[in-house]
Amino acid sequence: MKIKPLDRGQPSPQGRSSTPSTSPFATLSAIPNIKTATSPKQLAKTPTQSRTGPLPQVIRSQPWPKAIALGLILGLLTGCGNSPLTGVQVVVNRVPSGNTLEVRGTGADAKRLETVRLLGIDAPDLRQQPWGIKAQQTLMELVAGQTVWLEFESGEARDRLGRLLAYVWRDGQLVNEQLTKAGYAVPASRSGLLKYDRRIFYAQEYARILELGVWDPRSPMRLRPSEFRRQNPS
Numbered sequence: 001m002k003i004k005p006l007d008r009g010q011p012s013p014q015g016r017s018s019t020p021s022t023s024p025f026a027t028l029s030a031i032p033n034i035k036t037a038t039s040p041k042q043l044a045k046t047p048t049q050s051r052t053g054p055l056p057q058v059i060r061s062q063p064w065p066k067a068i069a070l071g072l073i074l075g076l077l078t079g080c081g082n083s084p085l086t087g088v089q090v091v092v093n094r095v096p097s098g099n100t101l102e103v104r105g106t107g108a109d110a111k112r113l114e115t116v117r118l119l120g121i122d123a124p125d126l127r128q129q130p131w132g133i134k135a136q137q138t139l140m141e142l143v144a145g146q147t148v149w150l151e152f153e154s155g156e157a158r159d160r161l162g163r164l165l166a167y168v169w170r171d172g173q174l175v176n177e178q179l180t181k182a183g184y185a186v187p188a189s190r191s192g193l194l195k196y197d198r199r200i201f202y203a204q205e206y207a208r209i210l211e212l213g214v215w216d217p218r219s220p221m222r223l224r225p226s227e228f229r230r231q232n233p234s
């Protein structure tokens with residue numbers, strides 16, 4: 001499945017020579033090995049992080065004709081723009097699932113491997129068929145073997161399993177958003193507290209209106225990934 005990227009007229013992150021001084025981490029080795037995540041309330045108070053506020057309900061609450069709703073969503077997606085680069089450059093070594101990557105560093109970190117959990121989204125579990133495998137395949141098409149940039153939320157680097165929590169950028173595109181736009185991920189939170197919650201919400205609405213991926217009425221996903229995992233622990 002080929003996913004048409006959103007053209008926002010921004011240069012590719014790979015074309016930049018260095019990480020800006022605003023980056024919380026300059027290299028993989030600089031990232032703490034312990035969980036540094038703060039609570040949503042603490043994240044909301046972080047002065048250096050722009051918050052979006054509660055996510056809008058207008059798309060679901062109004063009986064928009066599909067063409068009008070789709071045009072509105074496309075306009076909102078295009079208007080989101082790109083974020084300044086504030087992360088770590090890595091190479092994708094492997095794609096274990098629809099929302100995790102195995103990456104290796106560059107330069108002095110070339111032998112360092114890390115597992116990355118895509119922040120802000122939740123993709124179908126591999127046991128949720130056929131969507132889990134399709135989500136994994138779609139993510140592979142987006143980033144497998146590619147050089148990408150990891151961007152982190154302020155004060156949040158790892159989850160309780162030690163995985164890095166990151167937004168993944170490739171060629172100026174937010175991969176977390178693109179996977180959702182293809183219909184193979186859903187927002188992990190509706191709080192609006194994370195930096196790209198609004199973008200991911202709009203991407204979900206795009207996929208829902210076009211009935212893509214898990215939104216296909218011929219084969220809809222009945223349980224959210226988080227609920228599936230609660231009901232089917234490993």
